[in-house]
Amino acid sequence: MIQFTGVHKWFKQLHVLNDINLHVTPGEVMVVCGPSGSGKSTLIRTINQLEPIDQGSLVVDDMDLSDKKTDINKLRAEIGFVFQQFNLYPHLTVINNITLAPIKIRNTPKKEAEEQAMQLLIRVGLAEKRDAYPAQLSGGQQQRVAIARGLAMRPKIMLFDEPTSALDPEMIGEVLQVMQDLAKTGMTMVVVTHEMGFAREVAHRVVFMDAGTILEEAKPKDFFCNPQHERAKQFLNQLLTPMHGAGALCD
């Protein structure tokens, strides 16, 4: 579904992605974690080409991103992206946030698009907010609408870049729940997150990044119980102590 082969990327001299090799299979949920600045966002943003790659090959849903002829807008329509800062359109109501792309890109009739959007809103538990503006919603609600918007084009892949990092703690659960439900439907998902509980419960695989490289790639259980690299151990310790202590996620 997503195949990175020897991918490199630089910001000026900064080597943000260094020889990335990664394969995400259909229906797989992959969690990406790692310290700040390690290149997680850059990695996930290359998948829908919000960041172009400089070297190597990246094939997403049988489309080769290094091929100039690949229709990038078509690719993006197949991929939902959920941002840390939600990025809902503030001048549009919830329902219009969701229906804009299907109406403008797929020429879906308005009525049909709205019916589909309502289905999505029911799924994320916000049917009664259809006519609200984003500013009238809590952070957790906005993020759930953003997920619904991402699903509106019926994508094959959903990408999440720290979807709960901008949320108050009491709202994190509702967003993770929606993501977990989505995973159960068999959606292919790549999730950058520090929510290790989510990684353990939902992910099929965890990828640990540091300084632009993938240091570890393992099943959640193996990653939490038996991290191979010193950096990964440090990272897990920092994340978990003093609340739980290392190994709290391993049972």
Added chain:
Amino acid sequence: MSILSNFQVIADNFTYFMIGRWPAGPLGGVGLTLYLAVVSCILSFFGGLILGLLSVSRHRWISWPSMLFINTVRGVPLLMVIFWMYFLLPALFGKVPESQTVIMALTLFTSAYMSQIVRAGIEGIGTGQMEAAVSTGLKHWQAMYYIILPQGLRNMIPSFVNQFVSLIKDTSLAFIVGVSELTHVGTQINNRTMAFPTEIFFFIAVVYFILCFAFTSLSRWLEQRLAWRKAI
């Protein structure tokens, strides 16, 4: 003679001040000032929008020449632009009415300034909005049209209003090429009557003030009607 009676000159020439020789002859006075302002205002709204969009283009071969053009126009006094048009347009297109020369000059000049308001307005909308829009599969222009511009334009309204107020006042420069707008009409009447320059030019100033004030109030009202709940 009381000060007030001096204003008789205004009353005597009131119709001429307001509409010139219209309908028997060409429109003049306040009527022509408004005509120049409204037409230039509408044209330079679109001119500014187009120039602004070109100047933020991702393609350097588009943004670069547009910025050069914009900065050239902004670096020249309006009077010069009016003179250019006055001599240039007839050379290119044969006879062009003076009022249209002035409209072209005002449009060109104001568009250059408007374009930078548009540019700032677009750049003021965070990159997150563009990224969100294109990541749903919208093309760049669609994202611009449906997402960035509607938000940006709303933020631009106060600056637009300032620019258009300047435009109303700038129409007075049309008198230099003999277009009989308000200032020109005032000069004519002053030359004819000789005795009341203070009264005449005071009156003209008041009229400009009223026009600008009315326009500002109208746009403030419009802005409130356009309001949507401000984001995040």
